[in-house]
Amino acid sequence: MKLSVEGVQKHGALAVLALVTLVGLLAFPGFRTVDNAGTLLVNAAPLGLIALGMTFVILTGGIDLSVGSVFVLGGVVAAWASQYGFVAALVVPLLVGAAVGLVNGVLVARTNMAPFIVTLATLLGARGLMRAVSTEGSTTYLVESQPFKTLGNGDLLGVKWPVWIAAVLFVAGSVVLNRTGFGQAVYAVGGNTDAARLMGVPVAATQIRVYALSGLLAGFAGALNAARLGSGVTVLGIGTELDAIAAVVIGGTLLTGGAGALSGTIAGVLLLGVIQNLINQVGDVPTAYQQVVSGAFLAVVVVAQTSLTRLRSVAPV
Amino acid sequence: MTVMIGRRRSTAAALATIGAFALLVGACGKAEETGGTGTDNAAAAQQTASAGPGGGTCTLQQYGGQKIDLKTAKVGFSQSEKEANPFRTAETKSIQDEAAKLGITNLTVTNADSKFNKQIADVEQMIDQGVQLLVVAPLNSDGWDPVFKKAAAKKIPIITIDRKINAKHCTDFLTFIGSDFYEQGKRAARSMAKALDNKGTVAILLGAPGNNVTTQRTAGFKDEIAKIAPNIKIDFEQTGNFSREEGQKVAEQLLQSKPGISGVYAENDEMALGAVTALKGAGRKAGDVKIVSIDGTRGAVQGIVDGWIYGVVESNPRFGPLAFQTATKFFAGETVNENIIISDREYDQATAKDGLAVAY
Numbered sequence: 249m250k251l252s253v254e255g256v257q258k259h260g261a262l263a264v265l266a267l268v269t270l271v272g273l274l275a276f277p278g279f280r281t282v283d284n285a286g287t288l289l290v291n292a293a294p295l296g297l298i299a300l301g302m303t304f305v306i307l308t309g310g311i312d313l314s315v316g317s318v319f320v321l322g323g324v325v326a327a328w329a330s331q332y333g334f335v336a337a338l339v340v341p342l343l344v345g346a347a348v349g350l351v352n353g354v355l356v357a358r359t360n361m362a363p364f365i366v367t368l369a370t371l372l373g374a375r376g377l378m379r380a381v382s383t384e385g386s387t388t389y390l391v392e393s394q395p396f397k398t399l400g401n402g403d404l405l406g407v408k409w410p411v412w413i414a415a416v417l418f419v420a421g422s423v424v425l426n427r428t429g430f431g432q433a434v435y436a437v438g439g440n441t442d443a444a445r446l447m448g449v450p451v452a453a454t455q456i457r458v459y460a461l462s463g464l465l466a467g468f469a470g471a472l473n474a475a476r477l478g479s480g481v482t483v484l485g486i487g488t489e490l491d492a493i494a495a496v497v498i499g500g501t502l503l504t505g506g507a508g509a510l511s512g513t514i515a516g517v518l519l520l521g522v523i524q525n526l527i528n529q530v531g532d533v534p535t536a537y538q539q540v541v542s543g544a545f546l547a548v549v550v551v552a553q554t555s556l557t558r559l560r561s562v563a564p565v
Numbered sequence: 566m567t568v569m570i571g572r573r574r575s576t577a578a579a580l581a582t583i584g585a586f587a588l589l590v591g592a593c594g595k596a597e598e599t600g601g602t603g604t605d606n607a608a609a610a611q612q613t614a615s616a617g618p619g620g621g622t623c624t625l626q627q628y629g630g631q632k633i634d635l636k637t638a639k640v641g642f643s644q645s646e647k648e649a650n651p652f653r654t655a656e657t658k659s660i661q662d663e664a665a666k667l668g669i670t671n672l673t674v675t676n677a678d679s680k681f682n683k684q685i686a687d688v689e690q691m692i693d694q695g696v697q698l699l700v701v702a703p704l705n706s707d708g709w710d711p712v713f714k715k716a717a718a719k720k721i722p723i724i725t726i727d728r729k730i731n732a733k734h735c736t737d738f739l740t741f742i743g744s745d746f747y748e749q750g751k752r753a754a755r756s757m758a759k760a761l762d763n764k765g766t767v768a769i770l771l772g773a774p775g776n777n778v779t780t781q782r783t784a785g786f787k788d789e790i791a792k793i794a795p796n797i798k799i800d801f802e803q804t805g806n807f808s809r810e811e812g813q814k815v816a817e818q819l820l821q822s823k824p825g826i827s828g829v830y831a832e833n834d835e836m837a838l839g840a841v842t843a844l845k846g847a848g849r850k851a852g853d854v855k856i857v858s859i860d861g862t863r864g865a866v867q868g869i870v871d872g873w874i875y876g877v878v879e880s881n882p883r884f885g886p887l888a889f890q891t892a893t894k895f896f897a898g899e900t901v902n903e904n905i906i907i908s909d910r911e912y913d914q915a916t917a918k919d920g921l922a923v924a925y
Contacts, residue, residue, distance in 0.1 A: 478709075482705075535648060539678070
């Protein structure tokens with residue numbers, strides 16, 4: 249029963265993505281080019297990584313609002329650390345991201361505070377930290393390490409590295425979610441925390457791990473983004489957490505936790521990118537209407553999914 | 566147990582609502598008249614002041630591009646912030662109007678909505694679509710590597726307007742057209758010195774971090790104050806991100822912590838208008854605190870007329886004519902300077918009323 253609900257939601261997102269992409273391919277010559285596909289994918293990669301971590305968090309019934317701040321912080325420290333070489337540029341933002349995530353996880357798991365509040369606090373804290381290391385955001389560190397720049401801008405077989413990395417991590421994430429005890433614990437905690445606890449699922453440990461993972465991935469996304477841009481841009485990441493949450497929810501993962509899949513999240517991330525891309529293809533749409541269009545679109549997708557789910561759950565299986 | 570589950574569900578519902586709101590809330594505009602953006606108004610047009618000190622020059626040959634006819638060319642314009650403040654409204658309109666005037670039919674306009682990654686994606690996408698000339702109002706001065714890489718491969722000239730990009734001239738970009746922001750800061754300082762008779766304490770509402778406008782408007786102001794009015798003390802500095810709401814918030818905090826402040830230097834008009842709202846809210850009288858700002862929007866110039874603002878240094882957003890003139894020259898094989906600096910007006914009590922006609 250539950251599996252079939254998931255199936256509908258998962259395929260719902262993919263179906264909408266396919267439909268929108270098809271319309272784009274038919275209507276806009278500028279959309280159906282290899283270059284445009286590359287641009288779309290490489291620009292979707294950072295959000296993809298963030299949404300990957302967010303999916304784990306939301307599956308446990310939690311939420312992580314700090315990812316946008318961790319994203320920008322990760323980029324700034326990566327650019328700063330790049331003066332000490334490739335390894336430093338990669339490891340420092342991962343450590344910083346994981347540390348913020350760990351704080352989130354421990355507070356959520358041990359103090360029983362609402363994830364919304366905990367991660368709101370770290371959203372502010374991480375942004376503050378970013379401003380502290382960049383003199384109120386006015387210092388932009390340039391990426392010094394050429395190999396690190398290549399990681400952001402180079403390609404393999406015509407596909408940029410960030411896209412490969414995101415793809416590999418999504419596959420790895422799916423394996424973890426579907427084939428490991430940790431993955432099962434994630435679903436169990438989100439499905440019913442108390443039942444999970446009674447069944448002996450390590451609830452606190454699972455929560456700590458998903459938030460740490462989310463922070464880690466947000467930091468990594470920031471690092472990859474900095475590598476691509478060639479600098480630790482400080483005017484980033486405001487509202488990124490909402491984009492990530494939107495992508496996960498569009499992908500059919502329930503905000504209450506317990507049900508959802510990473511394939512849906514990929515569809516959600518790509519859908520956001522494709523909609524934006526198509527709005528640009530139309531050209532000359534005033535910003536205000538652009539936002540109305542994207543907002544309305546997201547609302548329609550979510551409503552459609554909810555009704556699909558309801559339809560399926562009343563029908564005999 | 567059920568209580569716990571119930572609470573979690575309602576949190577989730579609340580979250581969903583908040584998310585939905587956040588997606589739509591940005592769409593709300595402000596109902597304020599921005600008046601004639603006046604591109605037909607010859608008096609309002611930008612005038613070139615100088616070729617900018619220390620800059621190099623560039624020709625089509627050096628750049629390695631191809632000669633094209635602008636009329637039939639694909640042109641892309643990337644705006645950085647949504648057209649919610651008069652400067653951006655006037656800027657976008659000026660580009661669109663001038664393109665229409667020149668008969669350029671193939672103009673694509675994108676707006677990054679203050680999201681830097683979106684601006685990079687926007688510009689990359691326009692390059693993919695085959696634009697032959699890019700006009701960019703950059704949100705941030707750094708972080709343009711992927712765009713340069715793509716544009717250089719296709720030899721697409723990039724003209725940056727109003728903010729600079731930190732990059733190699735004639736390789737990464739063609740030219741920068743904009744104001745001398747350092748000079749604007751100095752002029753604001755002179756206006757402030759006059760308003761305060763060279764004594765008192767001043768607060769600075771800083772612009773958004775990470776771009777040359779904020780840095781130079783701050784440096785120009787501070788340097789000139791130190792030089793001509795050493796008895797004026799700069800007592801408070803905080804960013805209002807060039808936005809009215811944030812300017813108001815910061816000004817409210819300022820009035821709480823330093824009620825005796827004698828002047829406020831706002832690095833753009835929006836923040837100055839926010840500060841005016843804060844002053845009104847605190848029950849202060851017009852002219853109580855001297856406000857000097859930069860931009861020359863209609864609202865701020867009206868503020869001078871009403872007595873709330875002391876002086877405004879203009880930053881002219883009508884880049885259309887100059888940008889396309891420069892592009893035309895470039896494609897005709899003429900030399901283009903690295904920096905094209907425009908001259909800006911200034912409004913004070915004496916000139917504000919007449920100035921309303923050219924304010925945007």
